[in-house]
């Protein structure tokens with residue numbers, strides 16, 4: 321018998337705030353409740369057919385069966401550069417300024433290893449995708465939370481960060497359009513971020529996962545199109561949300577060559593890249609027929625309208641999101657995030673994610689994902705009307 325003890329980096333992980341909700345969800349299902357799960361941010365729609373066909377063809381080619389290049393096929397990185405040029409006007413050197421990733425989560429999780437020493441501070445938004453803070457801790461860094469609150473349009477207040485924190489801060493994570501708040505960023509905000517980064521010598525890592533998942537013709541700005549951004553930062557992106565490819569594991573980081581190079585060095589010592597047949601299919605996603613994007617936006621718009629209008633009729637104060645597939649709203653008076661989520665599950669079989677699970681400033685909110693059909697969303701609205709708040 322040996323003693324098997326987890327490393328401090330696992331022991332220091334924050335408590336998993338969704339554990340109680342997961343338990344209640346499993347319990348409701350086992351009682352035979354017809355659960356409507358608005359908790360998960362994973363598209364329910366299939367990957368477009370042309371992308372699947374391209375994978376099927378490429379999978380039969382023996383030349384794609386060998387170890388891929390660590391930093392990505394040149395052809396895939398060129399397609400990413402062409403996408404950037406077309407979508408944002410930004411010119412990228414495909415070899416020095418783009419690295420392919422096994423999904424953007426992989427790159428986000430690894431980047432602190434390239435630049436953060438023990439004791440360095442990383443500025444992370446809160447509420448947020450949990451990986452920013454956890455990856456920081458795994459590298460020995462100290463996450464400093466920047467609260468995202470309604471009064472500041474869910475943008476961090478850069479002036480509120482204390483001077484002693486700024487002295488130790490080396491990196492900052494941002495994510496717009498934002499998960500979980502669905503908030504957009506403005507070009508003015510990104511300009512302020514570039515100035516702030518230059519002044520305090522901070523690398524900016526912007527997560528652009530929802531750039532194409534938009535409503536009403538809204539076109540979110542890329543951080544990289546901000547003047548000076550290429551000198552201070554990079555942008556993470558992936559095919560996961562845009563092309564319903566969460567299971568395929570393909571993404572990239574693009575931007576400042578020194579930052580991209582550091583991430584590439586970490587990766588070449590940890591993984592061996594993405595199956596090349598998937599990269600070939602990824603080129604088809606970026607450069608093939610884009611009708612799938614218009615279709616996806618139409619479907620999510622219909623879903624958004626059903627949910628937002630339904631919630632408004634119930635007296636909930638909710639803004640229709642401009643982007644992402646999330647609806648983020650304040651729980652009715654008298655509830656906390658957790659008690660409202662519990663009420664929804666117990667009384668109506670609906671799963672919503674309590675906002676405080678993404679960080680303390682998310683308390684008082686819940687997030688609902690538009691990843692179920694119109695019919696199921698209508699059903700969810702009807703069930704909520706029956707309980708009344």
Ligand SMILES: *Cc1c(COP(=O)(O)O)cnc(C)c1O
Pocket residue numbers: 361422423424425426449495499527529557558559560561566570571
């Ligand atoms: C879904 C999501 C991602 C994408 O992750 P992949 O690893 O590319 O699938 C990244 N950031 C945020 C905020 C997300 O919600």
